[in-house]
Amino acid sequence: MDDLLARWAQLWGAGMAEVWRSYSAAKDTIHATGRALVAQTPARPIYAEGCLRLLHYAPQTATQRPIPVLCVPSLINRFYVMDLAPERSLVSALLERGLNVFMLDWGTATSADRSRSLDEYITGLLGRCVEVVRRETGADAVALLGYCMGGMMAAAYTVLRPHEVAALVNLAGPINYHDDGIYSVWTRPEYLDVDLLVDTLGNIPAELLNLTFHMVRPTDELLRALDYWERRDDETFVRHFAAMQLWTHDPTPFPGEAFRKYIKDLYQRNALMDGTFTVGGQPIDLSRITTPVLTIAARRDHIAPWESVAVLHERISSADKQLIVLESGHIGMVVGASAKEQLWPQLGAWLESRAGCS
Amino acid sequence: MSDQRPATPLRQSVEAWEREVAAAWEEVSRSPEFLTRVGQQLSATLRSQQHISRTLQSALWNIAAAQQQRAHERLLLDQLRQRLDDLTARLDRLERRLDDG
Numbered sequence: 001m002d003d004l005l006a007r008w009a010q011l012w013g014a015g016m017a018e019v020w021r022s023y024s025a026a027k028d029t030i031h032a033t034g035r036a037l038v039a040q041t042p043a044r045p046i047y048a049e050g051c052l053r054l055l056h057y058a059p060q061t062a063t064q065r066p067i068p069v070l071c072v073p074s075l076i077n078r079f080y081v082m083d084l085a086p087e088r089s090l091v092s093a094l095l096e097r098g099l100n101v102f103m104l105d106w107g108t109a110t111s112a113d114r115s116r117s118l119d120e121y122i123t124g125l126l127g128r129c130v131e132v133v134r135r136e137t138g139a140d141a142v143a144l145l146g147y148c149m150g151g152m153m154a155a156a157y158t159v160l161r162p163h164e165v166a167a168l169v170n171l172a173g174p175i176n177y178h179d180d181g182i183y184s185v186w187t188r189p190e191y192l193d194v195d196l197l198v199d200t201l202g203n204i205p206a207e208l209l210n211l212t213f214h215m216v217r218p219t220d221e222l223l224r225a226l227d228y229w230e231r232r233d234d235e236t237f238v239r240h241f242a243a244m245q246l247w248t249h250d251p252t253p254f255p256g257e258a259f260r261k262y263i264k265d266l267y268q269r270n271a272l273m274d275g276t277f278t279v280g281g282q283p284i285d286l287s288r289i290t291t292p293v294l295t296i297a298a299r300r301d302h303i304a305p306w307e308s309v310a311v312l313h314e315r316i317s318s319a320d321k322q323l324i325v326l327e328s329g330h331i332g333m334v335v336g337a338s339a340k341e342q343l344w345p346q347l348g349a350w351l352e353s354r355a356g357c358s
Numbered sequence: 359m360s361d362q363r364p365a366t367p368l369r370q371s372v373e374a375w376e377r378e379v380a381a382a383w384e385e386v387s388r389s390p391e392f393l394t395r396v397g398q399q400l401s402a403t404l405r406s407q408q409h410i411s412r413t414l415q416s417a418l419w420n421i422a423a424a425q426q427q428r429a430h431e432r433l434l435l436d437q438l439r440q441r442l443d444d445l446t447a448r449l450d451r452l453e454r455r456l457d458d459g
Contacts, residue, residue: 004382007375015368185388191397193404200404200411218383219376226372 016222022232023225030228030238034246037239039080041091043103047132051107054129056136060095065355067166068100068133069143072126072150075258076209078250079105082147084335085243093344097352102133102142104150109255114202118258118265122153123160123280130157130164141166143351146173147334148304149262152272155312156284158291167292167354169347172330174304175286176311178270181302182216187267194263204254213251216302244335273311286312292320294350296343301330322350 047054071091073079082103083091094101104126133142141164146154151173158165177184186192197204214221224245231237254262271277277284295313297306306325313323326333326342333343365373386392 001382004375004379007371011368011372011375014371016372019368182384182387186393188393190390191393193397193401196401196404200408215387217380219379222372223376226369230366230369 016226019225019229020222023228026228026232030242031246031249033238033242034244037085037243038078038246039083040086041083041089041095046102046136047129049125049128050112051110052125052129053105053107054132055103055105057091057095057101057103059098059100060092061098063098064100065098065352066100066137067139067141067143067355068102068137069094069145069351069355070102070104070130070133072104072144072146072154073106074147074149075106075109075121075153075262076149076251076254078247078252079103081247081331081334084247085239088240088243088335088339090334090339090344090347093340094348094351097348099348099351099355100137102129102136104129106252109203109253111202113255115257116255118261119279121255121258122156126153126157127161130161134164139166140164143167143169143355145169145171145347145351147171148173148330151175151309151312152266155286155289156277156279159284159286159288160279160282162289162291165291167294167351168289169294169296169351170309170312171296171347172298172301172304172309172333173312174308175315176270176273176308177266178273179305179308181305181308183303184267186212187263189268192263194260194268198256198260202256204256204259206251206253209251209254210249213248240335244331248331286315287317289316290318292354293318294322294324294347296324296326296333296347298326298328298330298333300328301333303330320354 042058043055044058045053046056071079071082073082083089086092091101091103106121106125130142130144134140143166144154144157146152146169148171151170152175153173154165154168155170155173155175158168174181187194201208224241228238228241231241265271265277269276272284272286275283275285293312293316295310297304297309299306301309310323310325313321324346326338328336328338328342333339
């Protein structure tokens with residue numbers, strides 16, 4: 001430990017002091033640059049409920065596939081990771097293929113959302129958004145594209161209302177929560193008293209969640225500072241860097257009761273795996289899924305380890321199912337430099353072939 | 359955000375140092391002793407916050423109750439003053455009638 005501290009002092013003197021000062025001074029500018037880049041794909045809100053908005057993206061092709069795609073992000077982070085910047089937009093890549101894309105923006109939870117249950121988020125809010133998309137497009141069923149926690153929510157919804165889901169994509173959504181991931185360890189009942197946390201704080205503050213994310217690898221921020229310092233004159237780099245920095249520092253409060261159930265039932269009891277997880281009193285038995293399913297995991301994912309995501313592929317009964325494991329991380333798979341060659345074309349082609357003829 | 363340029367000596371040193379720190383932190387942040395202590399600290403902080411909230415809430419209730427009590431007492435005093443004024447006026451009238459009679 002002494003050796004690491006001594007070496008850090010040397011690095012600080014050798015240039016890291018200047019790097020850090022420059023990065024700290026530029027933080028506000030970086031966030032402002034990021035703010036101007038994210039969620040730029042033209043869309044209009046077609047439904048709102050509390051802080052939730054349902055966005056419909058403007059088509060980028062003359063005709064669209066008949067089955068609409070509804071993107072379901074995590075309740076923890078902002079939806080715009082799927083539309084990070086004009087040149088790093090999964091949404092845009094799907095639109096270019098003629099897919100009719102909708103986005104569920106959970107918004108920023110307020111005290112009014114404190115007692116909203118996870119069940120209500122899945123069968124209530126998500127359910128009403130599915131209904132609006134079906135009404136708007138005239139389609140009988142939609143394709144659900146769930147990212148991270150949204151993958152679990154979309155899978156649960158598919159079990160409950162299979163006739164409304166024409167296809168399901170689980171993008172890095174953990175199903176097995178008793179894995180090697182750090183969150184699986186940190187949330188164990190012997191360390192984390194979820195009831196005390198929720199009873200005291202209500203909604204889990206964004207700042208606390210942010211702190212938790214950064215505690216996974218606290219020194220990572222130093223490397224980001226060095227990235228910025230070395231490439232601050234590279235406009236393309238700065239654009240993507242700014243959008244990413246904004247997103248990683250912009251979590252949203254987690255609604256209290258939904259958090260309680262999410263942590264207790266899934267992280268602590270791993271209830272999806274033993275079939276005891278219920279939503280609205282209905283058991284979520286993943287083997288009841290017969291819808292076409294695409295599961296995409298990332299081998300370097302430290303948030304949702306790839307085996308924990310891939311387990312969906314094994315559990316479901318769908319005849320039409322595919323598993324893709326990408327050589328990237330949890331966020332990099334969606335917006336990294338390789339996303340354009342790896343995730344977007346594979347995901348786009350799969351959805352395209354299940355979304356009907358245009 | 360891959361960069362094809364050769365890493366500078368500063369970057370090489372920082373990355374090597376960061377990898378070692380991250381590995382050490384990974385070990386610490388998974389150890390039951392550390393997590394037990396953090397968990398206990400968090401619970402104690404949350405209980406303190408609950409206690410502070412309850413104390414504040416109770417103090418606010420007490421202040422509100424005292425204010426209500428004072429308002430009620432002021433009302434009674436006003437009513438008493440009014441009755442005294444009425445009685446004084448009646449006495450004055452009776453005295454004047456006696457004097458006139």
